[in-house]
Amino acid sequence: MSTRTQFSGGFQNAPVDAAHAFRAAMTVMARPGEIRHLTGGQPPEPLSVAAETLLLTLCDPDTKVHLAGAADTDAVRHWLTFHTGAPLSAAADADFAVGTWSELGPLSTYRIGTAEYPDRSATLIVECDDLQQAGAVLRGPGIKDTARLNLPDVAALQANAALYPLGCDFFLTCGDRVAALPRSTQISLEV
Amino acid sequence: MADQTNIANAARQGWMGLLARAPEGALMALWSKYDARPDFEWLRSPEVGGVMVRGRTGGTGAPFNLGEMTVTRCSLVLNDGTVGHGYVQGRSKPKAEAAALIDALMQTSAADAVRAQVISPLKDQMENAKTDRAAKAAATKVEFFTMVRGED
Amino acid sequence: MYVAVKGGEKAIENAHAWLAEERRGSTDIAELSIAQIREQLSLAVNRVMAEGSLYDPDLAALAIKQARGDLIEAIFLIRAYRTTLPRFGCSNPVETGEMACDRRISATFKDAPGGQVLGPTFDYTHRLLDFKLAAEGEVSAAPEGQPRTEATPHITEFLKGEGIIQDEPASDATPGDLTREPMEFPANRPLRLQSLTRGDEGFVLGMAYSTQRGYARNHAFVGELRIGKVAVEMDIPELGFAIEIGEVELTECETVNQFKGSKTEPPQFTRGYGLVFGQSERKSIAMALVDRALRWEELGEDNLGAPAQDEEFVLSHSDNIQATGFLEHIKLPHYVDFQSELELVRKLRREAEERITPKEAAE
DSSP: OOOOOTTOOSOSSHHHHHHHHHHHHHHHHHSTTOOEEOOOSOOOTTOOHHHHHHHHHHOOTTSOEEEOGGGOOHHHHHHHHHHHOOOBOOGGGOSEEEEEHHHHOOGGGSOBOOSSOTTSBOEEEEEOSOOOSOSEEEESTTOSSOEEEOOSOHHHHHHHHHTTTSSOEEEEEETTEEEEEOTTOEEESOO | OHHHHHHHHHHHHHHHHHHHHSOHHHHHHHHTTOOOOOOEEEEEEEEEEEEEEEEEGGGTSSEEEEEEEEEEEEEEEETTSOEEEEEEESSOHHHHHHHHHHHHHTTSTTHHHHIIIIIHHHHHHHHHHHHHHHHHHHHTBOOOOOSOOSOO | OOOOOOOOHHHHHHHHHHHHHHHHOOTTSOOOOHHHHHHHSHHHHHHHHHHHTEEOHHHHHHHHHHTTTOHHHHHHHHHHHHTTSOEEEEOOOOOGGGOEEEEEEOSSOTTOTTOOBOOSOSTTSOOOOOGGGGGOOOOOOOOOOOOOOSOOOOTHHHHHHTTOBOOOOOOOOOOOOTTTSOOOSSOOHHHHHHHHHTSOHHHHHHHHHHHHTTTTOOOEEEEEEEEEEEEEEEEETTTTEEEEEEEEEEEEEEEEEEEOOOSSSOSEEEEEEEEEESSOHHHHHHHHHHHHHHTTTTTTOOOOOOGGGOHHHHHHHOOHHHHHHHHHHTTSOOHHHHHHHHHHHHHHHHHHHHHHHHHHHHO
8 A cells, every 4th residue: 555545445345355354243242251363454543444444334324333432533534434425423322332342331321222222222342451361251142151351441331231122242353353241241250 | 715615525426426427338338438547445345335315304393214225335546546446336346436436547647538438428328318217208298178168 | 833844945946947938038039138128118117116115126026027028027027126226325305306307288278378288198188009110210300499508496485485285395304214114103394295106006096096086085186297307415424514326307296286275274276296206197186186185183184984095004005025925825824723724614614513412312
């Protein structure tokens, strides 16, 4: 690649790239604690490759996206609009939100769905400094016995899981790696 | 400065609209004769999609959704950093690519050559076709004449 | 009771092969090309685009070829294809006042500016079969006149000057989209118009005819009917301005309806509106009549209980793909449902017999 423009950084072969990325996203969401690699193009600063690829794969003009904190730059806005057409929104209306845990703010801001439509909830893409299969203990659907994942805020995520079948779902991204934490996963600190 | 931008935008609107509406055969015939094709990289490879066309109630009132049309779009960048966008009616990826390349070239020093070899002849062809239809319509305009008037 | 059955794969495969052969017909006859269908069966193509709700003449022609000329089947194919397209956005509302008119007539004003332009119409043909066409005759070029270059104004603009017709004030409200959100009742006028423009031509025609025969009669005149091409413009975020992304042929019909006034509105003319993809004159007039009939409530008219006034009835039954899907599904295997019906009827018969038999024994 030679020329970087405000429009650079999309999939080079959208149908194939998006299918691979979707498969990885679905796998980590179905098997909480598992870590997969996601590779897309060149994300605009400060997005990670994994977060960029998730946004390219999951967002379109029907999904509202909230850019939290440092992710809310002109470059990211232009990039997102050009490649996905997704409208930007405040946290309270978002279908997807991206940022670091502290930038994303309190979980109570986000939509958790309704009894009739639990799917009308937000999915948060949490940019992490570190992602490894250590720390909090995960149990629940998609996990044989237990799994481990270093989580940003165990208490808040436990409270989210307690809302099940309502609540938010999470992708945790670090560089080109991704893991996920659906609302159906129970979290504890001890085995 | 703002005026300059507006003038540039209006000109760009003109050629992008022309390329979008152009019959594929006519555009590709002219474009295939243009020699100085530049190298480029894709920013967004050609993709086929739909656009919801809207009308207004009573022609002037509230918008309503009429139905979709097929559109193919792509974006690319030349080696000098010029970005070209192609939005064309229909499902032809080669047509979208040609439109994006022409859009990029029209912003460079090649503009005069592209205008002379592609844009102007294309515009003439499309205007002639439109005038032909208008002339046939005009021939079906009813000329009323009064047969009998008054009582005397 | 549940009966699981499997099988029929081979039969289905062979049926598909035979279908393809029958579609092709005799190989002694030249095969139809998509371009031939698009150019020479253009009104069928228009209907498939309008009711398939996707403007793409080549695709509609392909669908007609694949469907062996069954237009509802072709519309089904287009609807299915449409769902695979990512939506790039929505256009700005088309400016029908800017239309390059092939045809433009008014039944209300003889001397309207722009004149009465007949266009390529069937209206004054004698409906006699032309056997010359059976012998593949070339046609001579149509005569040409002095082309009009300026836009043709809408007829209703003249009535508006006098304040004697109900206004259609512009708005920027985002219209509901029944392809994204299921229809809920009461629907508003933009949703009704979306539903009617993609509705079955025969159904909308029948509904419109019912209003003319007296079921919620609303005294419609065709104020204006125009057919021609309009440019479609869309805002492009990466450019920061709107560009034309193509052009579509449309048929627009505005009816002018006598209106004696109501509790809320003075006597004036009211309107019905039809706008349809392609040259679809019958459909657009019918759409305008049904649109007007459905507006009884907002105009403070009485509900006469006519079918064409019943929004739920009209909109729920206008879609031929929904209708044909539900109708035709009853021919598919219902072995299980029918087994239970059979059991039930046998049981009822047994019970009925038992009620009769003991009596006879006692006598």
